[in-house]
Amino acid sequence: MNAAPDKPAPHPRPRVVILGGGFAGLRAAQALRSAAADITLIDRNNHHLFQPLLYQVATASLSPADIAAPIRQILKKQRNARVLLAEAASIDTARRVVRLSDGGEEPFDHLIIGVGARNWYFGRDQWAAHAPGLKDAADALAVREKFLLSFEAAEREPDAGRRRAILTFVVIGGGPTGVELAGAMAEIARRAIPREFRRIDTTTARIILLEGGPRLLDAFPEHLSARARRDLEAMGVEVWTDSRVTSIDDHAVTIGEERIVTRNVFWAAGVRASPLAESLGVPLDRAGRVMVGNDLSIPGHPNVFVVGDLACVNDAKSGAPVPGVAPAAMQMGTFVGRLLAREIAARTRGEPVLSRPAFVYRDKGNLATIGRARAVGVIAGRGFAGFPAWALWLAIHIVYLIGFRNRVLVLLQWAWAYFRYERGARLITQPSAERVAKLRGGV
Ligand SMILES: Cc1cc2nc3c(=O)[nH]c(=O)nc-3n(C[C@H](O)[C@H](O)[C@H](O)COP(=O)(O)OP(=O)(O)OC[C@H]3O[C@@H](n4cnc5c(N)ncnc54)[C@H](O)[C@@H]3O)c2cc1C
CATH class of the missing domain: 3.50.50.100 (FAD/NAD(P)-binding domain)
Known part of the structure; x- marks a missing residue:
């Protein structure tokens, strides 16, 4: 059977592209460590940053390097993952490519978007x-x-x-x-x-x-x-x-x-979701976050997931909105990484892919x-x-x-x-x- 003309040519191993090496993106990559997939993590910075301690850098208690770690170093032992220093400019879900700000493109079979939020001045x-x-x-x-x-x-x-x-x-x-x-x-x-x-x-x-x-x-x-x-x-x-x-x-x-x-x-x-979300052409909430299904994928695009601060989702158990905090981002990243790893393994074995679980947030306080x-x-x-x-x-x-x-x-x-x-x-x-x-x- 021929591939659809507007889709990239088939690839021997599924390509998982992860945008953002923050709490969510990094956890997703790590949860995919044993998957038979080629993982590409793209971040515009070369480091993962522990934002909860940023104020200590701002007030001279700590230096930036104390609360950051090179993403390359964190993933150096994960053989199926590579790291690219680049900025995602837009996402074309139909062609399955991420367009980069330097004009490059990164094709994907599965996409996990975890680019977080930015400062927001209420329009001023x-x-x-x-x-x-x-x-x-x-x-x-x-x-x-x-x-x-x-x-x-x-x-x-x-x-x-x-x-x-x-x-x-x-x-x-x-x-x-x-x-x-x-x-x-x-x-x-x-x-x-x-x-x-x-x-x-x-x-x-x-x-x-x-x-x-x-x-x-x-x-x-x-x-x-x-x-x-x-x-x-x-x-x-x-x-x-x-x-x-x-x-x-x-x-x-x-x-x-x-x-x-x-x-x-x-x-x-205040913060507001990354403007990258707008390029998806899907419904966003008032804070610019992507409204995802309870498996954290975008409705109509089961191969595109949104995790962390960029995702607007209610907890499947309590129905309460999942807050924009680091533990929620980590849990979402792990959830999607594991879900994809299971689906990739099932496909590799020629088994049917079971229905997806719903994301449940464990509020640790x-x-x-x-x-x-x-x-x-x-x-x-x-x-x-x-x-x-x-x-x-x-x-x-x-x-x-x-x-x-x-x-x-x-x-x-x-x-x-x-x-x-x-x-x-x-x-x-x-x-x-x-x-x-x-x-x-x-x-
Ligand atoms: C000052 C501050 C204090 C906080 N304190 C706490 C706290 O005490 N407790 C708590 O739980 N939470 C706290 N948070 C919130 C917490 O940090 C976030 O909820 C969490 O970082 C969200 O994780 P994330 O992975 O979604 O996004 P992030 O951690 O923000 O990671 C996003 C990543 O995407 C990259 N990126 C962004 N845009 C692009 C692009 N276009 N292309 C490529 N890469 C891109 C960024 O470089 C970054 O590495 C705080 C946040 C801030 C700013």
């Missing part, structure tokens, strides 16, 4: 220039440089009003990332660096956390949101709830009638850290806070970090920071003079 893209977000290693370094440079600029600024603006840090978004960022910034300004500056008192820095809704951490029970707020306030963070930002520029953040004069705004208020020995968490429906939650947060993040070297390095640096309050990654590597001048520019 112009805010991005004033309020860096936190999604990849470059973002974290940009935040770190801006934060550290502000103290340098303030040390040189004789005008009290300008100094005040330079030392006002506004974090937008009261979810886990905003809470972590604001807490860590307060600790640095109040504990880590005060004795290093001569003209400024870094403990007077204002750190303001803005949240549009009525409470912080809205995925947590109310009493834990309240606890997080109390902890942050005890650490010197001003928490403003019901504060919807209406404009951001180089000099201020505006919330309705209120204007906060500041040179430092950081964005932790939720934790958010606030600062040194302060965190909140819900595990197995039970809420807890303070040191036990923090210790658990620490342990879980160490366990899930990829690479023994990373685990050891991160543990050492956390221990150091815990006992000495010092931050070990306080390098400003980009040229500073112009940026210091900009920070000191007129109020």
Whole structure:
């Protein structure tokens, strides 16, 4: 029988292309390790990044290499997998090819899309220039440089009003990332660096956390949101709830009638699915995620799966939406990888392919850290806070970090920071003079 004219020629082993080496894509590749298939993992970065610890890079506790690992190295023992450093630009499901941004094409028999999300400014893209977000290693370094440079600029600024603006840090978004960022910034300004500056008192820095809704951490029970707020306030963070930002520029953040004069705004208020999803021409939800069936494939395209933050799916057991968190992404990746491995094995043996199972999300709980020995968490429906939650947060993040070297390095640096309050990654590597001048520019 001839192959359909618009389909690629038959290939001796099925070709599985995986887009994205994040939590979901990587798990999918690993679950296919024994499959008789040729797996190609494509990522626009050469590393897998542990995003839950990005805020620690942004606040100079860790270096990017501590929370990242080369994808090539992770998959080096997996003989059926190859890694390509490339950016997927669009997907042609009819021709079964992924088009790359450099003009190349990658054909597939099965496709697993796990390219995640990006910063989202609610359609106000112009805010991005004033309020860096936190999604990849470059973002974290940009935040770190801006934060550290502000103290340098303030040390040189004789005008009290300008100094005040330079030392006002506004974090937008009261979810886990905003809470972590604001807490860590307060600790640095109040504990880590005060004795290093001569003209400024870094403990007077204002750190303001803005949240549009009525409470912080809205995925947590109310009493834990309240606890997080109390902890942050005890650490010197001003928490403003019901504060919807209406404009951001180089000099201020505006919330309705209120204007906060500041040179430092950081964005932790939202992400949106990768624009790659739009090229599929299938229904997307309001956050731009692909609405997949309960086997995580796209309706009408049983060979194309979407996993991780890019997928919009309800848990097959509880009916609740599966959240955009790392454990869900890992579980989806493993689910699809195993499902495909089983189907490929059945086809190889000439056996019929059985009907597919539905994805069930195992919710292992939720934790958010606030600062040194302060965190909140819900595990197995039970809420807890303070040191036990923090210790658990620490342990879980160490366990899930990829690479023994990373685990050891991160543990050492956390221990150091815990006992000495010092931050070990306080390098400003980009040229500073112009940026210091900009920070000191007129109020
Ligand atoms: C700052 C921050 C803190 C977080 N904290 C937590 C937390 O504490 N706990 C928790 O559970 N979750 C947390 N999350 C969410 C969690 O990181 C995500 O749910 C998870 O990373 C989703 O995994 P993924 O594989 O879908 O996408 P990602 O991990 O984002 O991976 C996507 C991959 O695709 C690649 N890619 C993107 N576009 C393309 C393209 N066009 N072509 C090729 N490659 C591409 C990227 O380089 C990346 O490697 C946090 C997220 C952020 C940003």
